[in-house]
Amino acid sequence: MFEQLVTFFTEPFAYGFMQYATIASLAGAIVCALLSCWLVLIGWSLMGDAVSHAVLPGVVLAYVVGMPFAIGAVVFAFIAIWMIGGISSPRIKQDAAIGIVFTTLFALGLVLISVTPSQTDLGHIVFGNVLGIGTSELVQILIIAVVVIAVLLIKRRDFTAFAFDRRYLDTLGISSKRLSTLLLALMALTTVAALQIVGVILVVAMLITPGATARLLTNRFNRMLWIAPIVAVISVIFGIYISFYMDVATGPMIVLVQGILFGCAYTASLLRIRKANTATV
Amino acid sequence: MNLKVSDLNIRYGDIHAVVDLSFELPKGEILAIIGSNGSGKSSLLAAVSGQMFGESGEVAGLTGSIEWQGEDVKLPRSRGEIAYVAQSEHIDVHFPINVREIVSMGRFKKQGMLRLESEADSKAIDIALARAGITDLADRSLLALSGGQRKRVFVARGLATDAPLMLLDEPFAGVDVESEVLIIELLVQLASEGKTILIATHNLPTIKTFADKVLAMKNRMLAFGTPEEVTEIV
Numbered sequence: 282m283f284e285q286l287v288t289f290f291t292e293p294f295a296y297g298f299m300q301y302a303t304i305a306s307l308a309g310a311i312v313c314a315l316l317s318c319w320l321v322l323i324g325w326s327l328m329g330d331a332v333s334h335a336v337l338p339g340v341v342l343a344y345v346v347g348m349p350f351a352i353g354a355v356v357f358a359f360i361a362i363w364m365i366g367g368i369s370s371p372r373i374k375q376d377a378a379i380g381i382v383f384t385t386l387f388a389l390g391l392v393l394i395s396v397t398p399s400q401t402d403l404g405h406i407v408f409g410n411v412l413g414i415g416t417s418e419l420v421q422i423l424i425i426a427v428v429v430i431a432v433l434l435i436k437r438r439d440f441t442a443f444a445f446d447r448r449y450l451d452t453l454g455i456s457s458k459r460l461s462t463l464l465l466a467l468m469a470l471t472t473v474a475a476l477q478i479v480g481v482i483l484v485v486a487m488l489i490t491p492g493a494t495a496r497l498l499t500n501r502f503n504r505m506l507w508i509a510p511i512v513a514v515i516s517v518i519f520g521i522y523i524s525f526y527m528d529v530a531t532g533p534m535i536v537l538v539q540g541i542l543f544g545c546a547y548t549a550s551l552l553r554i555r556k557a558n559t560a561t562v
Numbered sequence: 563m564n565l566k567v568s569d570l571n572i573r574y575g576d577i578h579a580v581v582d583l584s585f586e587l588p589k590g591e592i593l594a595i596i597g598s599n600g601s602g603k604s605s606l607l608a609a610v611s612g613q614m615f616g617e618s619g620e621v622a623g624l625t626g627s628i629e630w631q632g633e634d635v636k637l638p639r640s641r642g643e644i645a646y647v648a649q650s651e652h653i654d655v656h657f658p659i660n661v662r663e664i665v666s667m668g669r670f671k672k673q674g675m676l677r678l679e680s681e682a683d684s685k686a687i688d689i690a691l692a693r694a695g696i697t698d699l700a701d702r703s704l705l706a707l708s709g710g711q712r713k714r715v716f717v718a719r720g721l722a723t724d725a726p727l728m729l730l731d732e733p734f735a736g737v738d739v740e741s742e743v744l745i746i747e748l749l750v751q752l753a754s755e756g757k758t759i760l761i762a763t764h765n766l767p768t769i770k771t772f773a774d775k776v777l778a779m780k781n782r783m784l785a786f787g788t789p790e791e792v793t794e795i796v
Contacts, residue, residue, distance in 0.1 A: 322654075322657065322658075435675065435676060436675075437677075438670070438676075438677035439670070439677065441659065441663075442667050442670065444657070445653070445654070445657050445659065445664070445667075446648075446652075446653060446667075448613065448648060448652070449646065449648065449667065449719075450670075451612070451613050452611045452612070452613055452644060452646035452648075453667075453670055453671045453723070454612070454671060455670060455671070496658065499658065500658045500703055501658055501659070501660070502657075502658045502659050502663075505658060
C-alpha cells in the first residue's frame with residue numbers, strides 16, 4: 282500500500298519533461314501570483330488581459346529575428362498601453378479601447394503565426410505547452426521569475442502605496458507614472474514566463490485568480506503576499522497530478538484548479554459573512 | 563521663509579481655473595482658501611504641491627521654487643517639503659491595509675529604496691498617530707472607521723511627513739464635530755510650531771477660529787486678508 286502511494290506520487294516525475302514542466306509551472310505561477318496581488322487591488326485585471334494578448338505579435342517577431350521572447354513581448358506590451366492611452370477619450374471609453382487594441386494585436390499575432398515558417402509550433406504560444414518546455418525556455422522562465430520577484434519585493438511598499446493612493450506619492454515627489462511603467466513592464470515580463478505554461482489566452486487567469494482568492498481570505502495585504510503564491514503552488518501540484526493521471530492538458534488544468542480554489546474561497550467568505558451577520562442579529 | 567505665489571495661471575483646455583493669482587503668506591500662518599465648487603481652490607493646492615502644472619507663474623518659499631513659463635515647464639518635486647492631505651473620496655476604504663501602514667507612507671521620502679522603517683520613522687509615526695488621536699485605531703482598516711476618523715488618518719499621514727508646508731483640501735467635509743475640533747486644535751498648534759498651512763474649505767463659520775488669513779476666490783482673487791476683513795468684503 283505504502284509502495285503504491287510512493288509510486289503514485291513519484292511516477293510523474295520519473296520523466297524529465299515532467300520535472301521541467303513542474304519547475305517551470307511553479308516558477309511562473311508564483312511570480313504571477315505575487316504580481317496578481319497588486320493587479321487586483323489597482324483594478325488592472327482587464328489591463329492584464331490586454332497586455333497578455335497584445336504581446337503575441339512581439340513574441341512571434343522576436344522568434345523570427347532570433348531575439349529573446351521577452352524583448353518582443355515588452356515592446357508590444359508598451360505599444361498596446363500607448364495605443365490604449367491614445368485611443369481612450371470621452372467618446373471611446375477605456376474598456377472599449379482595451380478591447381479594440383488587444384483583439385487587433387492578438388489577431389496580428391495569429392496572422393504572423395500563420396505566415397511564419399517555424400520549426401517549433403508557434404501555436405503553442407497561444408494555448409501553452411508546458412510539457413514541451415526545454416532547457417532554454419526553463420532558464421528563461423527562471424531568470425524572469427527571479428528578476429520580477431526581486432523587483433516586486435524591493436518596491437513592495439511603493440507598489441502598495443501606488444495601488445492605494447497614487448496621487449499622494451506624487452505630492453511626496455515619488456513619480457506614480459514611473460511606478461506604473463515599472464509595474465506594466467513587470468506584467469509584460471511575467472506574461473512571457475506564464476504564456477509558455479498556459480498560453481496567451483489563459484495567462485490572464487494566472488495574473489488575477491491567486492490575488493483575488495487571497496483577497497477573499499484576508500484583510501491584510503502582507504498576508505495576501507503569502508496566500509496568493511501558496512494558492513498558486515497548490516494549483517500547480519494538483520494540476521500536474523490530475524493532468525498526468527487523467528491524461529488532460531496540463532496548463533488549462535492548473536488554471537482550472539485555480540478557479541476551483543477561488544470558488545472554495547468565495548464560498549468560505551460568503552459563509553463567514555453570513556455567520557457574522559447571524560451573530561450580529 | 564514666506565510662501566509666495568506670483569501671477570499663477572492654471573488652465574484645463576478652455577477652462578481658466580486660476581487667473582493671475584498672487585499672494586504671500588508668512589511662515590507659521592494658516593491660510594483658509596474659500597470659494598464655491600469649481601472656483602479653483604483644489605487646483606491652487608495641486609499647483610503648490612507640484613501635482614499639477616501651472617500655465618504660468620511661480621510658487622516660491624520652498625527649498626526650490628516651482629516656476630512655470632508657458633511650455634518651458636520644470637517638473638516640480640516637493641522633496642518631502644509638503645504634506646498634502648487630499649479630499650479622500652477617491653480612496654478605497656476596503657483596501658487591505660491598516661491605519662498605521664497608511665500613516666507610515668508619510669515617511670517614504672525619508673527612507674531608502676526599500677522603505678525600511680528606522681527607529682526615527684517609528685517614533686514619528688507614533689507621534690503622528692497620537693497627535694491625531696488615533697493611536698488606539700492603529701491596527702484597524704479604514705472600513706472600520708467613521709468619516710471623521712478617516713480624515714484624521716490622512717492628517718496623521720501628513721504629520722508624519724514632518725514637512726514645513728501643509729496643504730489640506732476640504733479637511734472638514736463629512737467630518738463629525740469631535741474630529742473637526744481636534745483637527746482645528748491640531749492645525750493651530752502646528753502653526754504655532756512654525757508650519758505654514760493652506761486649507762481649502764467650505765466651512766465658513768469656523769474659519770475665524772483657526773485662520774490667520776483668508777483668500778476668497780472665484781478663479782481669480784476676490785479678497786485676501788484677515789478673516790474679519792474678508793468677511794466684510796465677501
